[in-house]
Structure formats: structure tokens, C-alpha cells
Amino acid sequence: MSQKTHTPEDELEVAKPLLVPIKRRSFFMYAGATAGATALLLSGCDDDDNNGSNSNLIDVGSGDNGVLNYAYALEQLEAAFYTQVLGGGYYAGANAAEKQIFLDIALHEKIHADFFKTALGNNAIPALTPDFSAINFADRTSVLNYAKAFEDLGVAAYNGAGRFIENPAYLTLAGKIVSVEARHAALVRDLLSFNSFITEDIVDFSTTSATARQEKSKTPAQVLESANLYLASGSKLSANSLK
């Protein structure tokens, strides 16, 4: 337990500078210098948050199908993670309470992933190949830290994607799932450190502002920067139309 493990937070921080999208302010500076207003409006806003110059990304698509595929992708990632947890050394030796918790979560995530696959039908993105080489499935701290990272990411992702949903039924559906992810996240955090179900890194701790005590949601581009760290080459994602 005293052995220093690679934490997901370390990796997420490390990855960020590689994928900083062009700032909107400088975008206007560039665009304004040469382009007429019409050209700017017709073509200038389509590709500013391009997810790096890497080809080989799977784009989740646009509109409600894009949002559903985005959710499907994240649920695939989570389902694959917990399925590996169930087969790993930590789970084999866990106490009864933690066995129940991780079996439940593994089933919930698989239920979510298979639901989206069926709901999307022919519009679904392909099955993704994860890359969990950084994770030690025999080590409780490693498993819990990654579980926390995936759950918090999932909550921030659903919250940030709600604004892109056009069909009210899909918004409700996303709401039905995100609160379950939040329940997972809070419990995994409490397992790591009691009373850490809500901390300042995920919730705005102001009690007076317009975003007071609200979860810090993330844009698809922000979420995929993190998620792509755990997807194999060829399974990494972009969401170029969700912005």
C-alpha cells in the first residue's frame, strides 16, 4: 500500500498542454485580419477545436446521434474498466461490501453501454479497444483512483453534453444515467477517503455565485483529452461537431 502508484490525476495533467485548442480570442484576431464577415461565419467556426492534428480519430458525429455516441464511447470505456476489475487481484481479495459495490458498478456500466449500442443501432460507433496498461488491477489504491477518475469524468461529461441534446426524451435519458454515475463517483471517493464525496476540484465551492456549489462540467473536447489516454490507437475519439 505504501508503494507510490501512478495516479490518473498525474496523467491527465501531463496530457493537457498537448491538446490546447486555439483560443477563441486569437481566432477572432486571425479571422478578422483577412476574412470578410460572411466568409468567417460560413466557414470559420467549423474546425477551431480540432482535436489535435492526429488522423485516425473516430468522430462521434453530430446532433443527438453524436451525443449518444459520445455517451456510448464513455460507457464502453467504463464497462471495459470494471469488467477487468472483476477479473483482477484487488476484487478477488476485496471485502464483501466492496465486492458488492464493484460488481454492481460493473453491471450498471455494462447495462449502459449495451443500452446505447442497441439504441443507436446502425448509427453506433464501433466497439472501442481500451488501453489500461497504466492501471494495476491487483492494487486497491490504483483501482479506486482510476474508478474515481472515470466516474467523475463521466458526470462532468454528461453534465457538459446536456446542452447539445435536441430531443427532450434523450435529455431525460442522459439525466437518468448521470445521477447513477454521480452515486458511483461519490461512493468510490468515500472509499478512498471518507467524506470526500464532494470536494473543491469537482464542485465550485462558492456559496454566492451563479455557479455556486455546482459540479464543474466539462466540454466534450476536455473530456476526450482525458478519455483518449485510456483508448488504444485507432480507438481514440473526437467530437468535432459537439461544441
Place this chain on the structure above:
Amino acid sequence: MDLFKIFSEIEKVDPEVYERFDTRRRAFKHMAGLGKKVTAATLPGLLGAMFQKAYGQTTTLPAEIVSTLNLALQLEYLERNYYATGLSTAGTVPSADTPAITIIRDDEVGHIAALKLVLGSQAFNGNGTASTDIDATYFDYTAGGKLPNPFGTGNTANFYATAQGFVDTGVRAYKGGAKNLMGNKDILQAALNIHSVEARHSSHIRLLRRGGVAVAGDLSNLSARPKSWISGTDGGGPVPAVTAPVYGAGSPAADYPAEDNVTQATINVQSNTTPPTGQTITAAAASEAFDEPLDAATVKTIARNFISQKGRNFGLFA
């Protein structure tokens, strides 16, 4: 027309102009969606619409958004006063749990502030003046004597039992209200960001109720030892005679099913799922994987159990 010049001019008087448009990125998306219909002739009108979105504080909120947020605000008052009273009544909250209940109380304080900022003069204030603070005297946390006193020494279990009913009602209410907010994406996002915080509260309260991190949920006695997620209808919740509606169907039931629902968008999610090797998808797991929304009328019916005569006179949850 040079759009850059326009922004540059505005920046002289409003340095935040770029940020305003950045947080209103849908304005751009909307215009891009119009595609080739944009011509030099139509551009000025579109720009006008875009600026109105970026600076738009002038229009009043649609009635549906106001009523949805005002129901949320009243639920937040119900909760804030509950946790505040628990914290201020000696013996209610064990010292090990004081940090958690303080976080939850402060979350509700923040949610009230944020909701009031959005609602402005339209924030619910009953028959009172705009400055009225809706305090604990407007509520009856024994539900007219149907529940035991949740406050004071010896009442910790009662305190958490009733708290679970409140948090789970809150989660279902925000979920049911979200679609009403789709006309204003920023308000929608704020509500979603509150909704998940409420769900985190529920997870923690349930953990406390079953006895902490070392105790498993008890599927044969979910009222006393719930999981951190809602399993089936949770045996009717902590005190079924009062809390069963918190986990039951709303109206219409087709849109607001009970928490034991396993059909999502016409898909039976129990039979649809291929379980991990060696595992089975139970109806319990299928129901746990999805929380269910609740309609405003049903939420109000539940909440009205917890208002005092003063609250009733004031028009809470009417």
C-alpha cells in the same frame, strides 16, 4: 462590413466582449447551421440576434423555466433548513459526520443563491416580501407527526432516514424538470450541475444509513440498509408509510415510472445486456442503472407533507 472592426470597437468599451461570445457559443452554432442562406443582406439581422444572445439580460424568462426553477428553489429551502437545524441541534449529527453534513448544507445554500440569481425578482417568495428568508418555521420535519423527531440526541437514525427521502426526491425533481429548461442552455447546464451534486448527497446519506464503507447493502432489507443507488423501489424507502411515493411512479406513469423500471426507450435493459463473464443481469441491477424522473405535481404532493401551517399559508409547494 468588417466583423473584426465591430468587435474591436466594442472591446474599447467592453473588454469582456470575446468572453461573452465564448460563453454563448451556441449563438455561433445557430448561425453556422443556417449555412448558405446567409448573405450580405441577411447578415445584419443575424448579427443583431447574436448580440442579443451575448448581452441578453433584457428578456424575461419563460414561465415554464420560472416555475421549474421555483420548485427547485423551494426544495432547496426544505433541505437547507433541515441540515442547518440538524447541525445546530446538539446530538443530531455525530462528529465524524459533521464535515459531510456541513458540505451538504453549504451546497444547498449555494444552490439557493444561484437559483435566486437566475430568477431575480421572480424568485418564489410566497406572500412575503422579496427579502423574506424561508426558514425552518415554514416546515414540519415530522410530516405532521407521521415521522419521529429527526433532531437531537438519540435521533441520528431518524435524521438520516428523512434526509434520504429529501435527497432522492430532489434528484428525481431536477431530473424531471430538466427538459423544461432546454430553451436556455446556460440555465439547463446549471441545473444539471446541481442535479449531480444532489445525487452525490444521496449516495453519501445512503452510505451512512447502511452503516459505513464496510457494510454491504441488504437486498432483503433496503429500507434499513440501502445501497448507494436505488435498487428496485428500495422497499419503499426508509419509512415506507411516508416515503414510498419517493420511489413510486409519477404522473403520467409512462413518462415518470417507478424506480424499479427496467425499460428505457422501449429497450428492456435487463434482457438487452450481455453480462461480464460469470455474472447475471438481475432486475435489481437493471433498475439501479437508471434513476427515474418525477413530475412537478407528484414532487409537490410529497413535499407538502413537510410544510407547517405557516408554510401552507405562505403557499409553499402549492
